[in-house]
Amino acid sequence: MDPLVIVGYLAGTLTTISFVPQVMRAWKLKETRDLSLAMLLLFAAGVILWTLYGTWIGSLPIIAANTITFILILVLLGLKIKYT
Amino acid sequence: MDPLVIVGYLAGTLTTISFVPQVMRAWKLKETRDLSLAMLLLFAAGVILWTLYGTWIGSLPIIAANTITFILILVLLGLKIKYT
Numbered sequence: 259m260d261p262l263v264i265v266g267y268l269a270g271t272l273t274t275i276s277f278v279p280q281v282m283r284a285w286k287l288k289e290t291r292d293l294s295l296a297m298l299l300l301f302a303a304g305v306i307l308w309t310l311y312g313t314w315i316g317s318l319p320i321i322a323a324n325t326i327t328f329i330l331i332l333v334l335l336g337l338k339i340k341y342t
Numbered sequence: 343m344d345p346l347v348i349v350g351y352l353a354g355t356l357t358t359i360s361f362v363p364q365v366m367r368a369w370k371l372k373e374t375r376d377l378s379l380a381m382l383l384l385f386a387a388g389v390i391l392w393t394l395y396g397t398w399i400g401s402l403p404i405i406a407a408n409t410i411t412f413i414l415i416l417v418l419l420g421l422k423i424k425y426t
Binding site for chain 2: 262265266268269270271272273274275276277279280282283284287289290291292293294296297298299300301303304305307308310311314315317319
């Protein structure tokens with residue numbers, strides 16, 4: 259596999275899975291007070307545009323990473339709303 | 343300007359500035375308990391690789407967004423360590 263694609267997937271894997279411990283923490287603590295709602299909303303809007311950008315330039319790492327990140331951000335948004 | 347580049351910059355601006363309200367919230371509340379340290383570390387590693395990927399494919403939106411995001415994540419990491 260092209261090393262460029264590997265770095266892209268590794269980057270996407272890291273920034274995507276980084277939200278897993280955050281979701282788990284919110285889930286476990288049942289606390290999201292220190293999480294900024296504005297951050298989650300802006301980030302969600304951003305990953306939608308990144309997915310569009312990735313589709314446009316034909317970059318599968320960008321499309322895949324941002325689609326999964328979007329789902330995790332939606333879960334965090336749900337937890338933020340539930341526990342606020 | 344190429345609409346593709348505009349979407350890229352808009353995406354990068356959103357995901358980057360999203361960390362500003364998060365930094366402000368941690369700063370104001372002096373509380374970062376609900377922020378996951380693992381999230382911050384994984385995200386920081388990811389944006390370093392995204393910057394490398396952006397440099398490789400010659401995408402200025404990716405390089406710019408991830409460089410600034412990295413700085414904001416470093417500030418959040420500092421606040422997380424300070425207030426834990």
